Amino acid sequence: MALHVPGGGSVSKIQAPAAEGVPSSTHETAADAAIDAPDRTRGPIGKEQDACADDDDPRSLPRLLARGSLWSLGGYAASQALRLIGNLILWRLLYPEAFGIMALVNVLMQGMAMFSDVGIGPSIVQNRRGEDPDYQNTAWTIQVVRGTLLFGVAVMLAAPVSRLYGEPQLARLLPFAALGFIIDGFVSTRLFTAARNMLLHRITLIELAAQSAALVGTVGWALVDRSIAALVAGALLANLTRVTLTHWALPGVANRFRWDRESAHTLLRFGRWVFLSTLLGFTATQADRLVFGKLVPMELLGVYSIALVWASLPNMILERIFRSVVFPALSRVYNAGNDFVAAFREAREPWLIFGAWVVSCLVAGGPSLIRLLYDERAIEAGWIVQLLALGTWVATMSSSRGNAALARGAPGWIAAASAAKVVALAALIPIGVSIAGFRGGVSGFVLAELAAYTVLLFSMSRRGLREFPRELGLTAILGAGAFAAWEAARKVHALLAPYAARGGVAQRVGAFAECTLVAVLTAALFGPLLLAHRAQRKRRPSALRG
Secondary structure: OEEEOOOOOEEEOOOOOOOOOOOOOOOOOHHHHHHOOOOOOOOOOOOOOOOOOOOOOOOHHHHHHHHHHHHHHHHHHHHHHHHHHHHHHHHHHOOHHHHHHHHHHHHHHHHHHHOOOOOHHHHHHHOOOOOOHHHHHHHHHHHHHHHHHHHHHHHHHHHHHHHHHOOOHHHHHHHHHHHHHHHHHOOOOHHHHHHHOOOHHHHHHHHHHHHHHHHHHHHHHHHHOOOOHHHHHHHHHHHHHHHHHHHHOOOOOOOOOOOOHHHHHHHHHHHHHHHHHHHHHHHHHHHHHHHHHHHOOHHHHHHHHHHHHHHOHHHHHHHHHHHHHHHHHHHHHHHOOOOHHHHHHHHHHHHHHHHHHHHHHHHHHHHHHHHHHOOHHHOOHHHHHHHHHHHHHHHHHHHHHHHHHHHOOOOHHHHHHHHHHHHHHHHHHHHHHHHHHHHHHHHHHHHHHHHHHHHHHHHHHOOOOOOHHHHHHHHHHHHHHHHHHHHHHHHHHHHHHHHHOOOHHHHHHHHHHHHHHHHHHHHHHHHHHHHHHHHHHHHOOOOOOO
16 A cells, blocks of 8 residues: 655555544553554644634534545546646657656656655644644754755766666766755645645645646757656656745745754654555555566566556545545544544545445456457456456555554554565465466465455554444445446347457447446446435534544
């Protein structure tokens, strides 16, 4: 799993005082206390600086949650549209090698950023002192120092990496691209305050403005100089735009260099778990491609990558909702000392139902989707989508629990879950390959998701989040619905086979009919569940009070 707070780096996919506000029949053990180390005092959240005018209304948090979800989804769609437009334009302006080299630069930059992540953003969102100027300025100081150090590391690595890959351009590009670390170090903590106060509309507009600036800058540079430098320059322009807007377009503390020992101690204690979580999460999310890259031909790995894009889509969308909307909302509930369990259930339930619907569509209609969108070379991706979608469902449940852990100030459980997944991957993928080849390896990767889920299930259940029966029931409905829809799609496929055999448009029409049938049948199953949840919410007061 991997958690991202807007502008806050990443908390790898996947935080409880002596007297927690959640009923539990068992007390924490010493080991639990060690992992839950972060903040053992609670207090009311600070006054929001730019919340809704009716923030005193208990119903304002549900409204913020709904509005934030819409902005988050809309921002995601707009971001993907800009990315697609940029790719189409730049593919015609630049040479293919430029994209390959830039992909390598991005991986190296991402790796350095993730392996030095200390969770500044999540800490400000979660901690009860998150709006204290001393706390924010200390966090900002740490962030600036980190960015400067990362730039130095990138400069030192440039020449060795260039020799390793036999690509002289890397010696110049890495230091150029690494200027982004210095620029990003000056991002205002107002961005994290906005995330804490769920001002998703402002955050989304800032991110889209930065992405638009990158597109304009890259295309403009490429029109004049068709070199890879255009891609780096565009990325740096996005960094500058984002930093400028976080200082200019958001309310909050005007950052200056400050070192408060207590704040630094809290930040770094929280950050050590975030660092470990990020390290393990990066390993867990990249392990499948690293292992399969050694075990299967590159052509099959490419097919696997296509399947992974579609199978991971539900979790990508829901992870964005969980990290940018649900996590800040639950942090407010927890810091206010309100009913965390009820709030978690209310905030998560509709999205879990939505995720179950999308996953059931992929399990039932994976092969049809691939036939609709790709040619015969990618046909093997169909069954891979079906298998990976099962793992995506487990990852979605884990992600929601992980955000609950983060909201409670216990990032250590994210690290534990990621560690369990890494160990499971190391064992299950080789075992699967030895038993059933590539199909067995993919199955091993899917089963490894259960390891992370089990850790979070255990840890959060001991803290009152006993949602396993609900999750099990929803999983059973998902399985039954997917099987019924798959059978129906299979019959339609057989019925339309003579027509689809003509190939071309006829084949696409047949695949589209199958996909439509799957979507309608599964929607008929999950739609009433969502309506029932909404009706239940209207009959009782909201638990989302912060």
